[in-house]
Amino acid sequence: MTDAEVQRAAGGALWRCSHPDGDPPDEGIEVALVHRPRYDDWTLPKGKLNPGESDLAAALREIEEETGYTGSPGRYLGEVSYLKPTDGEARPKVVCYWEFRATGGSFFPTEEVDDLRWLPVDGAKGLLSREADQGILEAFEEQPVTTSVVLMVRHASAGNRAEWERDDRLRPLDAKGRRQAEGLVSLLRPWAISEIVSADFVRCVETVQPLGESIGVSITQDPLFSELGYPGSEERAIELVRTMANREWVTCLCSQGDVIPDLLGRLARQDDLAPHPRKGGRGSFKAKKGAVWALCWSRGRLVGAESLGPPHQGLEASLELPGTLG
Structure with a gap:
Protein backbone atom coordinates (compact mmCIF):
# COMPACT_ATOMS: atom_id res chain seq x y z
CA MET A 1 0.00 0.00 0.00
CA THR A 2 1.52 3.31 -1.10
CA ASP A 3 1.07 6.66 0.64
CA ALA A 4 -0.92 7.84 -2.38
CA GLU A 5 -3.51 5.10 -1.75
CA VAL A 6 -4.07 6.14 1.86
CA GLN A 7 -6.75 8.77 2.33
CA ARG A 8 -5.48 11.41 4.77
CA ALA A 9 -7.68 13.56 6.94
CA ALA A 10 -7.21 15.79 9.97
CA GLY A 11 -9.21 17.24 12.80
CA GLY A 12 -9.08 18.19 16.41
CA ALA A 13 -10.39 18.36 19.93
CA LEU A 14 -11.72 21.92 20.05
CA TRP A 15 -12.04 23.06 23.66
CA ARG A 16 -13.15 26.01 25.74
CA CYS A 17 -13.56 26.82 29.43
CA SER A 18 -17.00 25.86 30.70
CA HIS A 19 -17.30 29.36 32.21
CA PRO A 20 -16.87 32.31 29.80
CA ASP A 21 -14.41 34.04 32.15
CA GLY A 22 -12.64 30.84 33.14
CA ASP A 23 -8.88 30.53 33.26
CA PRO A 24 -7.50 27.19 32.01
CA PRO A 25 -6.51 24.73 33.23
CA ASP A 26 -8.14 25.57 36.57
CA GLU A 27 -11.70 25.86 35.26
CA GLY A 28 -13.78 23.07 33.75
CA ILE A 29 -13.05 22.21 30.12
CA GLY A 47 -12.11 16.31 7.11
CA LYS A 48 -9.95 15.37 4.14
CA LEU A 49 -6.81 17.27 3.17
CA ASN A 50 -6.87 19.52 0.12
CA PRO A 51 -4.09 18.97 -2.45
CA GLY A 52 -0.78 20.29 -1.09
CA GLU A 53 -2.28 21.02 2.34
CA SER A 54 -0.51 20.00 5.54
CA ASP A 55 -2.26 17.89 8.17
CA LEU A 56 -2.33 20.73 10.68
CA ALA A 57 -3.58 23.32 8.20
CA ALA A 58 -6.35 20.94 7.16
CA ALA A 59 -7.32 20.33 10.79
CA LEU A 60 -7.59 24.06 11.44
CA ARG A 61 -9.64 24.65 8.28
CA GLU A 62 -11.99 21.74 8.93
CA ILE A 63 -12.63 22.85 12.50
CA GLU A 64 -13.63 26.31 11.33
CA GLU A 65 -15.78 24.94 8.49
CA GLU A 66 -17.62 22.41 10.65
CA THR A 67 -17.97 24.34 13.91
CA GLY A 68 -17.76 28.00 12.92
CA TYR A 69 -15.01 28.52 15.50
CA THR A 70 -11.40 29.51 14.98
CA GLY A 71 -8.80 27.63 17.01
CA SER A 72 -5.25 27.93 18.30
CA PRO A 73 -3.23 24.69 17.93
CA GLY A 74 -1.83 22.89 20.93
CA ARG A 75 -0.55 19.35 21.47
CA TYR A 76 -0.63 16.65 18.82
CA LEU A 77 -3.05 14.00 20.09
CA GLY A 78 -2.46 11.08 17.76
CA GLU A 79 -4.10 9.42 14.79
CA VAL A 80 -6.95 7.05 14.07
CA SER A 81 -6.72 4.54 11.22
CA TYR A 82 -9.55 2.55 9.69
CA LEU A 83 -10.85 1.17 6.39
CA LYS A 84 -13.43 3.30 4.60
CA PRO A 85 -15.58 1.94 1.75
CA THR A 86 -14.70 3.90 -1.39
CA ASP A 87 -15.83 3.05 -4.94
CA GLY A 88 -16.76 -0.48 -3.95
CA GLU A 89 -13.58 -1.28 -2.04
CA ALA A 90 -12.16 -0.68 1.42
CA ARG A 91 -9.56 2.06 1.37
CA PRO A 92 -7.34 2.85 4.36
CA LYS A 93 -7.92 6.24 5.97
CA VAL A 94 -5.73 7.98 8.54
CA VAL A 95 -6.98 10.95 10.58
CA CYS A 96 -4.50 13.06 12.59
CA TYR A 97 -5.75 15.10 15.55
CA TRP A 98 -4.54 18.12 17.50
CA GLU A 99 -5.78 20.03 20.50
CA PHE A 100 -7.27 23.44 19.61
CA ARG A 101 -8.37 26.18 21.95
CA ALA A 102 -11.47 27.98 20.66
CA THR A 103 -10.54 31.62 20.07
CA GLY A 104 -13.80 32.95 18.62
CA GLY A 105 -16.77 32.23 16.42
CA SER A 106 -20.20 30.67 16.63
CA PHE A 107 -21.97 27.64 15.19
CA PHE A 108 -24.47 27.72 12.33
CA PRO A 109 -26.06 24.49 11.03
CA THR A 110 -25.19 23.35 7.50
CA GLU A 111 -26.10 20.38 5.30
CA GLU A 112 -22.88 18.68 6.37
CA VAL A 113 -23.10 19.45 10.12
CA ASP A 114 -26.50 20.17 11.64
CA ASP A 115 -25.69 20.26 15.36
CA LEU A 116 -22.82 20.99 17.76
CA ARG A 117 -22.58 20.21 21.46
CA TRP A 118 -20.07 21.45 24.05
CA LEU A 119 -19.57 18.71 26.61
CA PRO A 120 -17.20 17.74 29.44
CA VAL A 121 -14.66 15.20 28.22
CA ASP A 122 -16.39 12.24 29.89
CA GLY A 123 -19.70 13.23 28.36
CA ALA A 124 -18.13 13.67 24.95
CA LYS A 125 -16.53 10.22 25.11
CA GLY A 126 -19.92 8.75 25.89
CA LEU A 127 -21.57 10.47 22.92
CA LEU A 128 -18.93 9.71 20.29
CA SER A 129 -20.23 7.26 17.70
CA ARG A 130 -16.84 5.79 16.79
CA GLU A 131 -15.14 4.01 19.69
CA ALA A 132 -11.66 4.59 18.21
CA ASP A 133 -12.14 8.36 18.56
CA GLN A 134 -12.39 8.00 22.32
CA GLY A 135 -8.64 7.41 22.44
CA ILE A 136 -8.10 10.91 21.09
CA LEU A 137 -10.06 12.43 23.97
CA GLU A 138 -8.21 10.18 26.40
CA ALA A 139 -4.95 11.59 25.06
CA PHE A 140 -6.39 15.09 25.36
CA GLU A 141 -7.24 14.72 29.05
CA GLU A 142 -3.92 13.06 29.99
CA GLN A 143 -2.21 16.48 30.06
CA PRO A 144 -3.32 19.99 31.02
CA VAL A 145 -4.54 22.06 28.10
CA THR A 146 -2.02 24.20 26.24
CA THR A 147 -1.86 27.83 27.35
CA SER A 148 1.09 28.98 25.21
CA VAL A 149 3.34 27.79 22.38
CA VAL A 150 6.98 28.43 21.50
CA LEU A 151 7.97 27.50 17.94
CA MET A 152 11.69 26.76 17.90
CA VAL A 153 13.11 26.90 14.35
CA ARG A 154 16.52 25.74 13.19
CA HIS A 155 17.90 28.10 10.54
CA ALA A 156 17.47 26.99 6.94
CA SER A 157 20.18 25.75 4.55
CA ALA A 158 23.13 28.16 4.31
CA GLY A 159 25.77 26.47 2.19
CA ASN A 160 29.00 24.96 3.49
CA ARG A 161 30.73 26.49 6.52
CA ALA A 162 34.14 25.27 5.29
CA GLU A 163 33.72 27.15 2.00
CA TRP A 164 32.81 30.47 3.67
CA GLU A 165 35.90 32.63 4.19
CA ARG A 166 34.34 35.60 5.98
CA ASP A 167 32.91 35.95 9.48
CA ASP A 168 30.62 32.93 9.88
CA ARG A 169 27.96 35.08 11.52
CA LEU A 170 27.48 36.76 8.13
CA ARG A 171 26.94 33.56 6.12
CA LEU A 184 7.96 28.33 6.76
CA VAL A 185 5.36 31.00 6.13
CA SER A 186 2.70 28.44 5.21
CA LEU A 187 3.99 25.79 7.62
CA LEU A 188 3.61 28.11 10.62
CA ARG A 189 0.46 29.88 9.43
CA PRO A 190 -1.86 27.83 11.72
CA TRP A 191 -0.31 29.58 14.73
CA ALA A 192 -1.14 33.23 15.42
CA ILE A 193 2.46 34.29 16.03
CA SER A 194 2.85 37.51 18.02
CA GLU A 195 6.62 37.58 18.59
CA ILE A 196 9.70 36.52 16.59
CA VAL A 197 13.13 36.19 18.23
CA SER A 198 16.27 35.15 16.37
CA ALA A 199 19.92 34.48 17.05
CA ASP A 200 22.00 37.34 15.68
CA PHE A 201 23.43 35.32 12.77
CA VAL A 202 22.44 36.42 9.26
CA ARG A 203 21.21 32.94 8.30
CA CYS A 204 18.94 32.81 11.37
CA VAL A 205 17.42 36.23 10.74
CA GLU A 206 16.94 35.46 7.03
CA THR A 207 15.15 32.22 7.93
CA VAL A 208 12.31 34.00 9.74
CA GLN A 209 12.36 37.21 7.70
CA PRO A 210 9.69 36.11 5.17
CA LEU A 211 7.51 34.98 8.07
CA GLY A 212 7.89 38.30 9.85
CA GLU A 213 7.11 40.26 6.70
CA SER A 214 4.03 38.15 5.95
CA ILE A 215 2.46 38.64 9.39
CA GLY A 216 3.77 42.14 10.13
CA VAL A 217 5.91 41.16 13.14
CA SER A 218 9.41 42.57 13.60
CA ILE A 219 12.36 40.33 14.50
CA THR A 220 14.18 40.77 17.80
CA GLN A 221 17.79 39.58 17.61
CA ASP A 222 19.36 37.96 20.67
CA PRO A 223 22.93 36.59 20.63
CA LEU A 224 22.04 34.32 23.55
CA PHE A 225 20.50 31.82 21.11
CA SER A 226 23.53 31.60 18.81
CA GLU A 227 26.22 28.93 18.96
CA LEU A 228 28.60 31.62 20.20
CA GLY A 229 26.36 33.16 22.85
CA TYR A 230 24.72 30.03 24.23
CA PRO A 231 27.69 28.10 25.74
CA GLY A 232 28.15 29.18 29.34
CA SER A 233 24.78 30.97 29.35
CA GLU A 234 22.50 27.97 29.23
CA GLU A 235 20.53 28.88 32.36
CA ARG A 236 19.88 32.40 31.04
CA ALA A 237 18.58 30.91 27.80
CA ILE A 238 16.30 28.54 29.71
CA GLU A 239 14.99 31.40 31.80
CA LEU A 240 14.21 33.46 28.71
CA VAL A 241 12.39 30.58 26.99
CA ARG A 242 10.32 30.03 30.12
CA THR A 243 9.48 33.74 30.10
CA GLY A 257 21.75 23.09 15.36
CA ASP A 258 24.33 23.18 18.14
CA VAL A 259 21.92 24.97 20.47
CA ILE A 260 18.46 23.46 19.96
CA PRO A 261 19.09 19.83 21.07
CA ASP A 262 20.86 20.91 24.26
CA LEU A 263 18.35 23.63 25.12
CA LEU A 264 15.35 21.37 24.54
CA GLY A 265 17.02 18.54 26.45
CA ARG A 266 17.53 20.75 29.50
CA LEU A 267 13.94 22.04 29.39
CA ALA A 268 12.60 18.51 28.98
CA ARG A 269 14.58 17.11 31.88
CA GLN A 270 13.39 19.91 34.14
CA ASP A 271 9.74 19.19 33.26
CA ASP A 272 10.06 15.40 33.04
CA LEU A 273 9.48 15.28 29.29
CA ALA A 274 10.75 12.10 27.65
CA PRO A 275 11.34 11.34 23.94
CA HIS A 276 8.31 9.54 22.60
CA PRO A 277 8.61 8.99 18.82
CA ARG A 278 5.70 8.70 16.46
CA LYS A 279 5.82 6.23 13.60
CA GLY A 280 9.03 6.84 11.71
CA GLY A 281 10.18 9.41 14.26
CA ARG A 282 13.65 9.52 15.79
CA GLY A 283 12.50 10.31 19.31
CA SER A 284 15.28 12.85 19.86
CA PHE A 285 15.59 16.63 20.04
CA LYS A 286 17.60 17.01 16.84
CA ALA A 287 16.28 19.20 14.04
CA LYS A 288 17.16 19.36 10.37
CA ALA A 294 6.40 23.20 18.42
CA LEU A 295 6.69 23.37 22.20
CA CYS A 296 3.38 23.30 24.08
CA TRP A 297 3.20 24.71 27.60
CA SER A 298 0.57 24.74 30.33
CA GLU A 306 6.11 18.12 18.16
CA SER A 307 8.81 18.02 15.50
CA LEU A 308 7.78 19.47 12.16
CA GLY A 309 10.17 18.57 9.36
CA PRO A 310 11.50 21.24 7.00
CA PRO A 311 8.69 22.70 4.85
CA HIS A 312 7.04 20.09 2.60
CA GLN A 313 8.66 17.20 4.50
CA GLY A 314 5.83 16.81 7.00
CA LEU A 315 5.62 15.66 10.56
CA GLU A 316 8.58 13.68 11.89
CA ALA A 317 8.14 12.96 15.59
CA SER A 318 6.38 14.01 18.73
CA LEU A 319 7.15 13.95 22.42
CA GLU A 320 4.82 13.56 25.35
CA LEU A 321 5.21 13.12 29.05
CA PRO A 322 6.09 9.54 30.08
CA GLY A 323 3.17 7.16 29.95
CA THR A 324 1.09 9.13 27.42
CA LEU A 325 0.03 8.41 23.88
CA GLY A 326 2.28 6.17 21.82
Missing part, protein backbone atom coordinates in the same frame (compact mmCIF):
# COMPACT_ATOMS: atom_id res chain seq x y z
CA GLU A 30 -15.61 21.44 27.42
CA VAL A 31 -14.92 19.92 24.00
CA ALA A 32 -16.99 20.25 20.83
CA LEU A 33 -18.65 17.34 19.05
CA VAL A 34 -20.49 17.73 15.74
CA HIS A 35 -23.41 15.76 14.31
CA ARG A 36 -23.30 14.74 10.66
CA PRO A 37 -26.81 14.00 9.30
CA ARG A 38 -25.39 12.06 6.33
CA TYR A 39 -23.99 9.44 8.69
CA ASP A 40 -26.20 10.22 11.71
CA ASP A 41 -23.12 10.17 13.94
CA TRP A 42 -21.41 12.32 16.56
CA THR A 43 -17.74 12.94 15.90
CA LEU A 44 -14.83 15.26 16.48
CA PRO A 45 -14.62 17.84 13.69
CA LYS A 46 -12.43 16.52 10.88
CA PRO A 172 23.56 33.90 4.33
CA LEU A 173 20.99 31.36 3.22
CA ASP A 174 21.60 29.58 -0.05
CA ALA A 175 18.94 29.01 -2.72
CA LYS A 176 17.56 25.96 -0.93
CA GLY A 177 17.49 27.85 2.35
CA ARG A 178 15.57 30.74 0.81
CA ARG A 179 12.96 28.28 -0.44
CA GLN A 180 12.76 26.73 3.02
CA ALA A 181 12.32 30.17 4.59
CA GLU A 182 9.44 30.93 2.23
CA GLY A 183 7.94 27.53 3.05
CA MET A 244 8.18 33.29 26.56
CA ALA A 245 6.20 30.24 27.68
CA ASN A 246 4.44 32.20 30.43
CA ARG A 247 2.98 34.66 27.94
CA GLU A 248 -0.42 33.90 26.49
CA TRP A 249 0.68 34.16 22.89
CA VAL A 250 2.83 32.31 20.37
CA THR A 251 6.55 33.06 20.04
CA CYS A 252 8.74 31.94 17.14
CA LEU A 253 12.41 31.49 18.09
CA CYS A 254 15.10 30.82 15.46
CA SER A 255 18.35 29.23 16.63
CA GLN A 256 21.08 26.82 15.51
CA LYS A 289 17.87 22.74 8.82
CA GLY A 290 14.59 24.56 8.38
CA ALA A 291 12.75 22.24 10.80
CA VAL A 292 10.57 23.37 13.70
CA TRP A 293 9.87 22.17 17.23
CA ARG A 299 1.09 27.56 32.82
CA GLY A 300 4.83 27.58 32.12
CA ARG A 301 5.32 23.80 32.22
CA LEU A 302 6.37 21.92 29.08
CA VAL A 303 3.66 19.31 28.43
CA GLY A 304 4.30 18.31 24.83
CA ALA A 305 6.52 18.87 21.82
Whole structure:
Protein backbone atom coordinates (compact mmCIF):
# COMPACT_ATOMS: atom_id res chain seq x y z
CA MET A 1 0.00 0.00 0.00
CA THR A 2 1.52 3.31 -1.10
CA ASP A 3 1.07 6.66 0.64
CA ALA A 4 -0.92 7.84 -2.38
CA GLU A 5 -3.51 5.10 -1.75
CA VAL A 6 -4.07 6.14 1.86
CA GLN A 7 -6.75 8.77 2.33
CA ARG A 8 -5.48 11.41 4.77
CA ALA A 9 -7.68 13.56 6.94
CA ALA A 10 -7.21 15.79 9.97
CA GLY A 11 -9.21 17.24 12.80
CA GLY A 12 -9.08 18.19 16.41
CA ALA A 13 -10.39 18.36 19.93
CA LEU A 14 -11.72 21.92 20.05
CA TRP A 15 -12.04 23.06 23.66
CA ARG A 16 -13.15 26.01 25.74
CA CYS A 17 -13.56 26.82 29.43
CA SER A 18 -17.00 25.86 30.70
CA HIS A 19 -17.30 29.36 32.21
CA PRO A 20 -16.87 32.31 29.80
CA ASP A 21 -14.41 34.04 32.15
CA GLY A 22 -12.64 30.84 33.14
CA ASP A 23 -8.88 30.53 33.26
CA PRO A 24 -7.50 27.19 32.01
CA PRO A 25 -6.51 24.73 33.23
CA ASP A 26 -8.14 25.57 36.57
CA GLU A 27 -11.70 25.86 35.26
CA GLY A 28 -13.78 23.07 33.75
CA ILE A 29 -13.05 22.21 30.12
CA GLU A 30 -15.61 21.44 27.42
CA VAL A 31 -14.92 19.92 24.00
CA ALA A 32 -16.99 20.25 20.83
CA LEU A 33 -18.65 17.34 19.05
CA VAL A 34 -20.49 17.73 15.74
CA HIS A 35 -23.41 15.76 14.31
CA ARG A 36 -23.30 14.74 10.66
CA PRO A 37 -26.81 14.00 9.30
CA ARG A 38 -25.39 12.06 6.33
CA TYR A 39 -23.99 9.44 8.69
CA ASP A 40 -26.20 10.22 11.71
CA ASP A 41 -23.12 10.17 13.94
CA TRP A 42 -21.41 12.32 16.56
CA THR A 43 -17.74 12.94 15.90
CA LEU A 44 -14.83 15.26 16.48
CA PRO A 45 -14.62 17.84 13.69
CA LYS A 46 -12.43 16.52 10.88
CA GLY A 47 -12.11 16.31 7.11
CA LYS A 48 -9.95 15.37 4.14
CA LEU A 49 -6.81 17.27 3.17
CA ASN A 50 -6.87 19.52 0.12
CA PRO A 51 -4.09 18.97 -2.45
CA GLY A 52 -0.78 20.29 -1.09
CA GLU A 53 -2.28 21.02 2.34
CA SER A 54 -0.51 20.00 5.54
CA ASP A 55 -2.26 17.89 8.17
CA LEU A 56 -2.33 20.73 10.68
CA ALA A 57 -3.58 23.32 8.20
CA ALA A 58 -6.35 20.94 7.16
CA ALA A 59 -7.32 20.33 10.79
CA LEU A 60 -7.59 24.06 11.44
CA ARG A 61 -9.64 24.65 8.28
CA GLU A 62 -11.99 21.74 8.93
CA ILE A 63 -12.63 22.85 12.50
CA GLU A 64 -13.63 26.31 11.33
CA GLU A 65 -15.78 24.94 8.49
CA GLU A 66 -17.62 22.41 10.65
CA THR A 67 -17.97 24.34 13.91
CA GLY A 68 -17.76 28.00 12.92
CA TYR A 69 -15.01 28.52 15.50
CA THR A 70 -11.40 29.51 14.98
CA GLY A 71 -8.80 27.63 17.01
CA SER A 72 -5.25 27.93 18.30
CA PRO A 73 -3.23 24.69 17.93
CA GLY A 74 -1.83 22.89 20.93
CA ARG A 75 -0.55 19.35 21.47
CA TYR A 76 -0.63 16.65 18.82
CA LEU A 77 -3.05 14.00 20.09
CA GLY A 78 -2.46 11.08 17.76
CA GLU A 79 -4.10 9.42 14.79
CA VAL A 80 -6.95 7.05 14.07
CA SER A 81 -6.72 4.54 11.22
CA TYR A 82 -9.55 2.55 9.69
CA LEU A 83 -10.85 1.17 6.39
CA LYS A 84 -13.43 3.30 4.60
CA PRO A 85 -15.58 1.94 1.75
CA THR A 86 -14.70 3.90 -1.39
CA ASP A 87 -15.83 3.05 -4.94
CA GLY A 88 -16.76 -0.48 -3.95
CA GLU A 89 -13.58 -1.28 -2.04
CA ALA A 90 -12.16 -0.68 1.42
CA ARG A 91 -9.56 2.06 1.37
CA PRO A 92 -7.34 2.85 4.36
CA LYS A 93 -7.92 6.24 5.97
CA VAL A 94 -5.73 7.98 8.54
CA VAL A 95 -6.98 10.95 10.58
CA CYS A 96 -4.50 13.06 12.59
CA TYR A 97 -5.75 15.10 15.55
CA TRP A 98 -4.54 18.12 17.50
CA GLU A 99 -5.78 20.03 20.50
CA PHE A 100 -7.27 23.44 19.61
CA ARG A 101 -8.37 26.18 21.95
CA ALA A 102 -11.47 27.98 20.66
CA THR A 103 -10.54 31.62 20.07
CA GLY A 104 -13.80 32.95 18.62
CA GLY A 105 -16.77 32.23 16.42
CA SER A 106 -20.20 30.67 16.63
CA PHE A 107 -21.97 27.64 15.19
CA PHE A 108 -24.47 27.72 12.33
CA PRO A 109 -26.06 24.49 11.03
CA THR A 110 -25.19 23.35 7.50
CA GLU A 111 -26.10 20.38 5.30
CA GLU A 112 -22.88 18.68 6.37
CA VAL A 113 -23.10 19.45 10.12
CA ASP A 114 -26.50 20.17 11.64
CA ASP A 115 -25.69 20.26 15.36
CA LEU A 116 -22.82 20.99 17.76
CA ARG A 117 -22.58 20.21 21.46
CA TRP A 118 -20.07 21.45 24.05
CA LEU A 119 -19.57 18.71 26.61
CA PRO A 120 -17.20 17.74 29.44
CA VAL A 121 -14.66 15.20 28.22
CA ASP A 122 -16.39 12.24 29.89
CA GLY A 123 -19.70 13.23 28.36
CA ALA A 124 -18.13 13.67 24.95
CA LYS A 125 -16.53 10.22 25.11
CA GLY A 126 -19.92 8.75 25.89
CA LEU A 127 -21.57 10.47 22.92
CA LEU A 128 -18.93 9.71 20.29
CA SER A 129 -20.23 7.26 17.70
CA ARG A 130 -16.84 5.79 16.79
CA GLU A 131 -15.14 4.01 19.69
CA ALA A 132 -11.66 4.59 18.21
CA ASP A 133 -12.14 8.36 18.56
CA GLN A 134 -12.39 8.00 22.32
CA GLY A 135 -8.64 7.41 22.44
CA ILE A 136 -8.10 10.91 21.09
CA LEU A 137 -10.06 12.43 23.97
CA GLU A 138 -8.21 10.18 26.40
CA ALA A 139 -4.95 11.59 25.06
CA PHE A 140 -6.39 15.09 25.36
CA GLU A 141 -7.24 14.72 29.05
CA GLU A 142 -3.92 13.06 29.99
CA GLN A 143 -2.21 16.48 30.06
CA PRO A 144 -3.32 19.99 31.02
CA VAL A 145 -4.54 22.06 28.10
CA THR A 146 -2.02 24.20 26.24
CA THR A 147 -1.86 27.83 27.35
CA SER A 148 1.09 28.98 25.21
CA VAL A 149 3.34 27.79 22.38
CA VAL A 150 6.98 28.43 21.50
CA LEU A 151 7.97 27.50 17.94
CA MET A 152 11.69 26.76 17.90
CA VAL A 153 13.11 26.90 14.35
CA ARG A 154 16.52 25.74 13.19
CA HIS A 155 17.90 28.10 10.54
CA ALA A 156 17.47 26.99 6.94
CA SER A 157 20.18 25.75 4.55
CA ALA A 158 23.13 28.16 4.31
CA GLY A 159 25.77 26.47 2.19
CA ASN A 160 29.00 24.96 3.49
CA ARG A 161 30.73 26.49 6.52
CA ALA A 162 34.14 25.27 5.29
CA GLU A 163 33.72 27.15 2.00
CA TRP A 164 32.81 30.47 3.67
CA GLU A 165 35.90 32.63 4.19
CA ARG A 166 34.34 35.60 5.98
CA ASP A 167 32.91 35.95 9.48
CA ASP A 168 30.62 32.93 9.88
CA ARG A 169 27.96 35.08 11.52
CA LEU A 170 27.48 36.76 8.13
CA ARG A 171 26.94 33.56 6.12
CA PRO A 172 23.56 33.90 4.33
CA LEU A 173 20.99 31.36 3.22
CA ASP A 174 21.60 29.58 -0.05
CA ALA A 175 18.94 29.01 -2.72
CA LYS A 176 17.56 25.96 -0.93
CA GLY A 177 17.49 27.85 2.35
CA ARG A 178 15.57 30.74 0.81
CA ARG A 179 12.96 28.28 -0.44
CA GLN A 180 12.76 26.73 3.02
CA ALA A 181 12.32 30.17 4.59
CA GLU A 182 9.44 30.93 2.23
CA GLY A 183 7.94 27.53 3.05
CA LEU A 184 7.96 28.33 6.76
CA VAL A 185 5.36 31.00 6.13
CA SER A 186 2.70 28.44 5.21
CA LEU A 187 3.99 25.79 7.62
CA LEU A 188 3.61 28.11 10.62
CA ARG A 189 0.46 29.88 9.43
CA PRO A 190 -1.86 27.83 11.72
CA TRP A 191 -0.31 29.58 14.73
CA ALA A 192 -1.14 33.23 15.42
CA ILE A 193 2.46 34.29 16.03
CA SER A 194 2.85 37.51 18.02
CA GLU A 195 6.62 37.58 18.59
CA ILE A 196 9.70 36.52 16.59
CA VAL A 197 13.13 36.19 18.23
CA SER A 198 16.27 35.15 16.37
CA ALA A 199 19.92 34.48 17.05
CA ASP A 200 22.00 37.34 15.68
CA PHE A 201 23.43 35.32 12.77
CA VAL A 202 22.44 36.42 9.26
CA ARG A 203 21.21 32.94 8.30
CA CYS A 204 18.94 32.81 11.37
CA VAL A 205 17.42 36.23 10.74
CA GLU A 206 16.94 35.46 7.03
CA THR A 207 15.15 32.22 7.93
CA VAL A 208 12.31 34.00 9.74
CA GLN A 209 12.36 37.21 7.70
CA PRO A 210 9.69 36.11 5.17
CA LEU A 211 7.51 34.98 8.07
CA GLY A 212 7.89 38.30 9.85
CA GLU A 213 7.11 40.26 6.70
CA SER A 214 4.03 38.15 5.95
CA ILE A 215 2.46 38.64 9.39
CA GLY A 216 3.77 42.14 10.13
CA VAL A 217 5.91 41.16 13.14
CA SER A 218 9.41 42.57 13.60
CA ILE A 219 12.36 40.33 14.50
CA THR A 220 14.18 40.77 17.80
CA GLN A 221 17.79 39.58 17.61
CA ASP A 222 19.36 37.96 20.67
CA PRO A 223 22.93 36.59 20.63
CA LEU A 224 22.04 34.32 23.55
CA PHE A 225 20.50 31.82 21.11
CA SER A 226 23.53 31.60 18.81
CA GLU A 227 26.22 28.93 18.96
CA LEU A 228 28.60 31.62 20.20
CA GLY A 229 26.36 33.16 22.85
CA TYR A 230 24.72 30.03 24.23
CA PRO A 231 27.69 28.10 25.74
CA GLY A 232 28.15 29.18 29.34
CA SER A 233 24.78 30.97 29.35
CA GLU A 234 22.50 27.97 29.23
CA GLU A 235 20.53 28.88 32.36
CA ARG A 236 19.88 32.40 31.04
CA ALA A 237 18.58 30.91 27.80
CA ILE A 238 16.30 28.54 29.71
CA GLU A 239 14.99 31.40 31.80
CA LEU A 240 14.21 33.46 28.71
CA VAL A 241 12.39 30.58 26.99
CA ARG A 242 10.32 30.03 30.12
CA THR A 243 9.48 33.74 30.10
CA MET A 244 8.18 33.29 26.56
CA ALA A 245 6.20 30.24 27.68
CA ASN A 246 4.44 32.20 30.43
CA ARG A 247 2.98 34.66 27.94
CA GLU A 248 -0.42 33.90 26.49
CA TRP A 249 0.68 34.16 22.89
CA VAL A 250 2.83 32.31 20.37
CA THR A 251 6.55 33.06 20.04
CA CYS A 252 8.74 31.94 17.14
CA LEU A 253 12.41 31.49 18.09
CA CYS A 254 15.10 30.82 15.46
CA SER A 255 18.35 29.23 16.63
CA GLN A 256 21.08 26.82 15.51
CA GLY A 257 21.75 23.09 15.36
CA ASP A 258 24.33 23.18 18.14
CA VAL A 259 21.92 24.97 20.47
CA ILE A 260 18.46 23.46 19.96
CA PRO A 261 19.09 19.83 21.07
CA ASP A 262 20.86 20.91 24.26
CA LEU A 263 18.35 23.63 25.12
CA LEU A 264 15.35 21.37 24.54
CA GLY A 265 17.02 18.54 26.45
CA ARG A 266 17.53 20.75 29.50
CA LEU A 267 13.94 22.04 29.39
CA ALA A 268 12.60 18.51 28.98
CA ARG A 269 14.58 17.11 31.88
CA GLN A 270 13.39 19.91 34.14
CA ASP A 271 9.74 19.19 33.26
CA ASP A 272 10.06 15.40 33.04
CA LEU A 273 9.48 15.28 29.29
CA ALA A 274 10.75 12.10 27.65
CA PRO A 275 11.34 11.34 23.94
CA HIS A 276 8.31 9.54 22.60
CA PRO A 277 8.61 8.99 18.82
CA ARG A 278 5.70 8.70 16.46
CA LYS A 279 5.82 6.23 13.60
CA GLY A 280 9.03 6.84 11.71
CA GLY A 281 10.18 9.41 14.26
CA ARG A 282 13.65 9.52 15.79
CA GLY A 283 12.50 10.31 19.31
CA SER A 284 15.28 12.85 19.86
CA PHE A 285 15.59 16.63 20.04
CA LYS A 286 17.60 17.01 16.84
CA ALA A 287 16.28 19.20 14.04
CA LYS A 288 17.16 19.36 10.37
CA LYS A 289 17.87 22.74 8.82
CA GLY A 290 14.59 24.56 8.38
CA ALA A 291 12.75 22.24 10.80
CA VAL A 292 10.57 23.37 13.70
CA TRP A 293 9.87 22.17 17.23
CA ALA A 294 6.40 23.20 18.42
CA LEU A 295 6.69 23.37 22.20
CA CYS A 296 3.38 23.30 24.08
CA TRP A 297 3.20 24.71 27.60
CA SER A 298 0.57 24.74 30.33
CA ARG A 299 1.09 27.56 32.82
CA GLY A 300 4.83 27.58 32.12
CA ARG A 301 5.32 23.80 32.22
CA LEU A 302 6.37 21.92 29.08
CA VAL A 303 3.66 19.31 28.43
CA GLY A 304 4.30 18.31 24.83
CA ALA A 305 6.52 18.87 21.82
CA GLU A 306 6.11 18.12 18.16
CA SER A 307 8.81 18.02 15.50
CA LEU A 308 7.78 19.47 12.16
CA GLY A 309 10.17 18.57 9.36
CA PRO A 310 11.50 21.24 7.00
CA PRO A 311 8.69 22.70 4.85
CA HIS A 312 7.04 20.09 2.60
CA GLN A 313 8.66 17.20 4.50
CA GLY A 314 5.83 16.81 7.00
CA LEU A 315 5.62 15.66 10.56
CA GLU A 316 8.58 13.68 11.89
CA ALA A 317 8.14 12.96 15.59
CA SER A 318 6.38 14.01 18.73
CA LEU A 319 7.15 13.95 22.42
CA GLU A 320 4.82 13.56 25.35
CA LEU A 321 5.21 13.12 29.05
CA PRO A 322 6.09 9.54 30.08
CA GLY A 323 3.17 7.16 29.95
CA THR A 324 1.09 9.13 27.42
CA LEU A 325 0.03 8.41 23.88
CA GLY A 326 2.28 6.17 21.82
